[in-house]
Amino acid sequence: MLLLLLCAQLVGAQLPHAALLCVAGAGGLALDLVLRRWWPAALVPLGRVRCDETVRQLLRDLLVVLGLAHLAEVSTTVRMLVVAGLLACYGAHFLTRGLAVLVRRSRTLPVLTRNIDASELRLSPAPPRVLTVAHRRMPLFSVPATAGMLGTVASGEAVWSLLGIGCSLLLFAGAAVWLAGWLLPGRRPPATEEVVAWFQRWLESYRPDVGLYFSGGSGTAYQVNMWLGAVAALEGNGLVVLRERALVPQLAPTELPVVCVPKVVHLMLLEHSTLKVLIHPANAPKTSQVLRIPTIKHAFVNHGESDKLSSCNPYAKVYDEVWVAGPAARERYALADVGVDDRDVVEIGRPQLAPIHPYTGPPPADGPITVLYAPTWEGWTNDPGNTSVLLAGEQLVTALLSDPRVRLLYKPHPMTGSVDPRFGEADRRIRALVEAAETRRAARAGSSAPALANRRALLRRSTGALAERGALTATRAPVDDAAAAELARRTARLEALTTACARPGADDAERMLRESAPDEGRAEAVAAATRAWRAAFWAAQDSEGHLVLTGPRPDLYSCFNQADLLISDVSSVVADYLAGVKPYAVVNTSGLDERSFRAANPTVRAATVLGPDASGLPALLASVVDPRRDRLAGARRELREFLLGPSDPPSQVRFQRAVTALCAAAEARRAREALRGNGERQRSDVTR
Structure with a gap:
């Protein structure tokens, strides 16, 4: 669209046609600003071909100047002043870019810290982003100049061009002067030697x-x-x-x-x-x-x-x-x-597994069977057994969604498709299947369109910041407005705790300044807020609704606690899930027969093995509902201890013992080194 508007500007300047030139020029600049603000990803391809904001603005300005020459009855002196003013704006812009590089380098510290008092270093906040980020500054500061020149094209009055370019020049030059202030001795961070000396003193005291x-x-x-x-x-x-x-x-x-x-x-x-x-x-x-x-x-x-x-x-x-x-x-x-x-x-x-709830029995007879499908990613090799996403994912999800008793939670690995695009495409197809099934299910449940839209809007507001960082994708609206409102409150609380020190444009030095004092109790407060958010999130979802869940929230262990059955691949997900001793299945896409597959992978010993065609799924679901058909319950308990070790003493206690023993070994080594050093000095003294 931006390129089409530039072409329209060219046509308007060449015909000449004042209205077309003005509309295309103003529209191109406005669209540039809107895309940068709300959809910056759309501008990435242009940047890759070196058509960044500065180049696009330069083209717009050249076309408007061409239009001035054809349409406006202005003197040669005015045209020269217009061109000179634009050149001065670009000169100030590039000067600011150079200053931004110097400021960035001066604020790059050799050591970055959190929860350490850094007041001794006299750090200062970072400059505003509009000063340091060129793609924000160029189109924004060019608005007065573009508006002024288009005003001259439309009215024939040269004063509008001179006034607009003068305002833009003041903005560009002011930005350069303002940014230069961060290079003054009073605002520059300490030198590398001073920071290193401070770090050494902190190590000695801590x-x-x-x-x-x-x-x-x-x-x-x-x-x-x-x-x-x-x-x-x-x-x-x-x-x-x-x-x-x-x-x-x-x-x-x-x-x-x-x-x-x-x-x-x-x-x-x-x-x-x-x-x-x-x-x-x-x-x-x-x-x-x-x-x-x-x-x-x-x-x-x-x-x-x-x-x-x-x-x-x-x-x-x-x-x-x-x-x-x-x-x-x-x-x-x-x-x-x-x-x-x-x-x-x-x-x-595994000390991390404490939040996983133990198995409490099969799902209610009148309730859904919640199945968590959490495949791993393709890995760095071409082994077809790494993940089931490509070879079995769609067949498996289709079979699950065809069973009216199943509620599917799909949580793919965040790195799926990062090595081989085919796996990313398969992941997107699986997501589409889940979303389409949920839309059909919600329609059968009788959710009205206005109510559904209102609830989805409330859910977006409550999770917008999380979803923006790739933390959450939910395929449907919350179950009622009260639950959505509670989720919004819990989300706001969690966001306030986890982003309290963040500021758009903050650099490493500013973050170090803002996070220099340990915030006592913050970690516990975040943990409590996270637990409350989990509870609010699951309460806000329909107990029968299918979900696509991506990113860190809701976390995998929280999904474990919701699931009656896990279907995964050979990965650490299986070992962690066994902490709850619930039924699970592993998809075999390795090409091995079942006996060889179990022999090669100890984590599969207590699992139901599913082939790429998902033919064993009905029997697996039946065993989840009826414990009498679950012949692997005892094997899961034995495998849990084999994989994760005994429950007593607790894992954290064993972790502490290992740390204590290794610390003692380090101290013993230092003591031996000190004795050797003293012995060598004594022999040296005797020799002298």
Whole structure:
């Protein structure tokens, strides 16, 4: 549409036709502003071909100047002033862009922190986004100039062009002057040396004992977030160590001190601290950098356990210890023969699984069977058995939706389709099937269109911020207005707690300033608000309505508690679901026969195995409704202990014991190193 309006401008300038030129010019600028404000994704393709906001505005201005030459009876002097004024506007715009780069570099700190008092660093808020983001500034500040020139085209009065361009020039020049103020000595953040010295002093005063170390790309923060609560509950002084700046705002609320150290040279400062143990939820290229520190012991806990090869990666042998949930993982490492010594494997359970409710019996005879279909993603290999989405997903969902007793919750893995687009397309087709089935079901239930529209609008308002971040997609309206209003209140409370320190345009330094003081009790308040939000969300949904659920809310464990049956793939989802000992099924798309499939994957031992055609689904649903047909109940209880370890002592207790023992090993090593150092000094003194 933008390109069509530019073409219309060209025609209006060449004919010449004042009305067409004015309408196309004003419409193009207005559309640019509207798209940038409410639908920025539509402008991404233009940016990829280097047709960004500055180029588009330049084309609009050139066409309007061409129209002035053909339509307006203005003198050569006025036309030269118009061109000179526009050139000055663009010069000020590019000057501001250069200043923005300098300001951004000056505010890039070597260490970022959360929950640590940084008042000593004299940090300041970031400049407004309109000063630092070119695609916001250019079309907005060009409005007076464009309006003035179009006014001259329409009326023939040159004063409108000069007045409009003068206003735009003042805006562009004022932005440059205002932004330059952030480069003055009083507003510049401290130098790298000062920040590093401050960080060293903080380490000496805080004296950390155990840390949670994480490095990863966008969308991987969930891997470290799942361990925050368990680490925060440990004895001693805990710490979170991140390596990528983008992960800091993605970290869940926690009262633990958080430090982000992007460069290796600053990471090595941990060697001279009291830190004894680092816990690693994931393998990453930057993990090898921190493993160089000899004074720290390292334990790998993973972010989930499954029968996939990635759960017994040979890289695990670089850690001092590998902490696993139960005997199954110990056996998995032994069978894989990847170099992990059995003496270094420690069973700690899964502290995160406490929120999962235990099995309380079959669903009510008159109620729906809630089935959670939570497939994993395609992974980095071409193994067809990684996920069922492509080979079995549509057949399985179609079969489930055809049974009037089934209420389907579809929660795909967030990385589905990130490697192979075919899986993303299959995921979208499955979502369409669920949404269409829910529309038909709601129509049969007799929901009136106005009532449905009102409830959906209220639901959008209550979850708008969450959905905007990819946190929620619900396929239907809440069950009544009161429930939707309660969900709106709970959403507002949760948003206020989780985004209290966020501001559009805030950079790392400003976030560090705003989050420098630990907010006592905030983590507990967020946990309570999250529990209340979960309850309000499920209460706001029709108990028989199908749902497509994406993103972090509602979380997977909350979905577990709603489900009577899980259908998944070979993944950590299955092991975690077994904490509730409920019936579950695993889809076999590996090409193996059932006996070989069970033998290769211990998590399938107590599962119903479904083929790509979903032929065993009716018998599976019958066993969920009638426990007498459930011949796998005892096997699930045995497999739960095999996968997750015993219930007594609790997992958090075993986690604490493992941390304490490894801290003692680190202290013993430091003591031996100190003795060796003293012995060498004594021998040196004797020699002299």
